Each structure stands twice: as C-alpha cells, then as structure tokens.
Amino acid sequence: MTTMTDTALAEFKMPDVGEGLTEAEILKWYVQPGDTVTDGQVVCEVETAKAAVELPIPFNGVVRELRFPEGTTVDVGQVIIAVDVSGGASAGAPAPTPEAAPEPVAVPEPATAPEAAAEAEPAAPEGRKPVLVGYGVAESSTKRRARKAPPTEAPAAEPVAQQAPVAPQSQSLNGHNGARPLAKPPVRKLAKDLGVDLATVTPSGPDGIITREDVHAAAAPAPAAAPVPQATRAPDPAAPAVTPGTVSTDARETRIPVKGVRKATAQAMVGSAFTAPHVTEFVTIDVTRTMKLVEELKQDKAFDGLRVNPLLLISKALLVAIKRNPDVNAAWDDANQEIVQKHYVNLGIAAATPRGLIVPNIKDAHAKTLPELAESLGELVSTARAGKTSPGAMQGGTVTITNVGVFGVDTGTPILNPGESAILAVGAIKLQPWVHKGKVKPRQVTTLALSFDHRLVDGELGSKVLADVAAVLEQPKRLMTWA
Secondary structure, eight states, rough: OOOEEESEEEEOOOOSSSOOOOOEEEEEOOOOOTTTEEEOOOEEEEEEEEEEEEEOSSOEEEEEEEOOOOOOETTTTTTEEEETTTOOOOOOOOOTTTGGOOOOHHHOGGGGHHHHHHHHHHGGGGOOOOOOOOOOOOGGGOOOOOOOOSSSSGGHHHHHHHHHHHHHHTTTTTTTTTSSOOOOOHHHHHHHHHOGGGGGGOOOOOGGEEEHHHHHHHHTTTTTTTTTGGGTTTGGGGGGGTTTTTOEEEEESSEEOOOOOHHHHHHHHHHHHHSSOOEEEEEEEEOOHHHHHHHHTTOGGGGTTSSHHHHHHHHHHHHHHHHHHHGEEEEETTTTTEEEESSSSSEEOOOOOOOOEEEEEEGGGGGHHHHHHHHHHHHHHHHHTTTOOGGGGGSSOEEEEEEGGGOOOOOOHHHHHHSSSSEEEOOOEEEEEEEEEEEEEEEEEEEEEEOOOOOOOOOHHHHHHHHHHHHHHSSTTTHHHHH
C-alpha cells in the first residue's frame, strides 16, 4: 500500500477496498500539492464496483504529487499520491508501527488523554490504523493540527502559541468543551455511516450523551432535501461517475462510459439471468389489516424515534415465511456441485441511489425483534441515501426485497441478486374494490412477485413461501402465531 523512495517520498498505492476488487475510480481529491496531511486524514474519495469509499493516508507529510486526476479509473496497486515525509514528520511508516509516531506527543493535547484513551479513536494517534474498510477513519482525524518541527527548543513555544486559537474552536462545538463527544459505539458507527461529525451534534441524552435521534436529526437535512431541485446537488461529488459522456456532433446522442456501480450491476444481472433459471410467481392480496397495524405501531412507545412503514412488516413477513420454509434460504455452489443451506438470513434491500442500484443487507435479520429490524432498516436506508454504504454492507446477502411500489408500479419480475435463491418484489399499495366478507368494499391491495432459482427451489417450495408472506400480510396476527 505504501512505498518509500530515497528522496523521502512516500508513495500511497490504490488499495483493494473491497474483496478482490481490481480497480477504482477517483471521484474527488480532498488535498492538493503543497498541502500538509496527517496520519489517518482522508485524502480522496474513490468509487469501486460496490460503493464510494474515502481513503485515509497512513503517514504525515506534505503532498508533492497527485498521480491521477479526478475521473480516472486506477488499477489496484498503482501509486496515486506521493508525499514528502522528510523534515521530522512521523517517520512515514504505515500502520504496523503506530508507536513510531512521536510527533503527536509534541502537541500539547493530553488534557483529555484519559478519556480519549478509554475510547481509543480520534484523540490517540497511536490508535489509528490505515485500514481501508468502508469509508475510512472517523472524520475527526482531518481536524488535527498541522505538525510542527521538533528539532530545536525555540519553536517549542510555537505549538503552545498555536494551540490557543484552536482551543476556543473545539470549545464552541455544541457544548462538548473540547472533549471527545460522548456517544455509545453503535451511535458512533451510525454517525460514521451517515457522515456526521459527532463534534457538531448537539446531545440530548443524559449527561450530554449523543443519541441515535441526535445523529439522525443532524443527518436529516441532506436526505430531506433530496426532493428539492436545488438540494439534489448534494450527490454532485459522485456525479462524474454517471453524468459525463461524449455528445455526438448533431447533439442527438450521448455516450456514457460504463463503470463503477453501473458496470458491476450490469455484470451481476447478466450473470444471474443467464446462470440461474428464474421462475416468478405472483399474488394479489388485501393488506388493509397490515396498513392499520403500521399506524398502530407508529403510536407504540417501543418504536419511538424509529421509522415504521409497510416495508417493515413485509420484511418481517418474509422472515417468518423463511423460518417456516428454511430450504428456500440457500445458494447453489456450481464449482462443488452442492446446495449450501444458510441457517441465518442476511436480508437485502434494493436501493436506488445517484450512483445506481445497490443491495445492502441487514446481517442476521432473522434474530432481530421488530423494533430492532425497524432500526436496522432506517440506518440502511439513511446510509444508502447519503451514499455512504460500505462494501461490507453489500456482501453476504441471502434473500432480497425490492420495493418497486414506491415508483407507483404494480409489480415486476425481479432478477436474483447473484448468490441468492429468492427475491421478493412489492408493488404499490392502492385502494381498490375488493370482496370482503361477501361485499365489495374499498380495501388496500397490493401485488407481490417472488422470483427464485429453480435449480434449488421447486415450484412447490416457492409457492409456499409466497403464500406464507401473503397470509401474514393479510392477517398480521400470524406474526405471533407463526413466529
């Protein structure tokens, strides 16, 4: 990942930020030649075939060269940035030698060291590791002071003098008084997923603790602004991945390069469609009782601060159906000629994003209570809309739900996510005439479509799964009697 040259230049190579990815496109540079960078600072954003990822650099120094411009697709292992680490910077060593970073010790910040050490993240440089998972390290790493040369004692007064203007800044951050914001690990992860700097969040919990609701409130403006024309500019940093193209001389056509998420989606769908023999079955059902239950759950204190919608109960209905028909939760291993039965459910939710279709999944969804499932769905959707879904969140899915109803569509014939055995499409829920108790009445009606891999799911099994999902949504009390 990092190489050193005789002229004290450290070269940072394009890492494999997923599992076996071979290339990534540079979406945006956050630094320019001449800028000072510190260990763990995010220097660029790249887009892989799975997600957009921010790359942190694993050493201190001054940027000398950016090897590739924005919009360039770079192979894994190629050098993308060169940094001058001479002049007493932190030895330019990558993560394996975190103790070789004496420079941060010269910065007089240990006032909050006991608290920071307990949580071991932004305040303690030795806790930093240039591990490129998801979207990099916490944003607070970019706020560290520029390094100071320690050779002589005379400049020693300079860092102290410089610290004075920095302290008021940290003290002005929503009452955190310069200390690391208080939040539980799950809340920190949520903030990281949503790209929210905890130092800018006003806490509402006891003793100044930041809650999930605080983080969602801080992140809300971006997703909420999505429908507003001017606010849709938020995804602009990612726009180069999809919008630029070559316009024909008569301006009647535009050719757009196929890359990133679109390229990966195309390959996956073609591979799935021509590998797994698809069968799709349909059922139209009355979901009036389910819609009433959704409204009741919104008033339940157990769901305070959580998003409750029909997708929540549809997801739970599918999980119940899988529990009753576990053979549907499997995968076909063509290399070994085996059917791999999964004793867990990683529930995928297809999401349309500015970069294209992605399918993040909820790990071990089968083991979650209804409030826990609601919380996981809310985090998944918020993270996807913010464009911060990590590669790991899109791996290991077992079954998927695609909600085409949000577009006003009745239903569709969904294509399986590669490696999965079934996908459930949910159509729009509409008020329609329906025979109820011998009379035609207006009822809430929708159509479900289940596509499955006919190599391992027979028609009988697929029909039972779809019928069970329909039965739960028609009579939600079966969530208790069947679960």
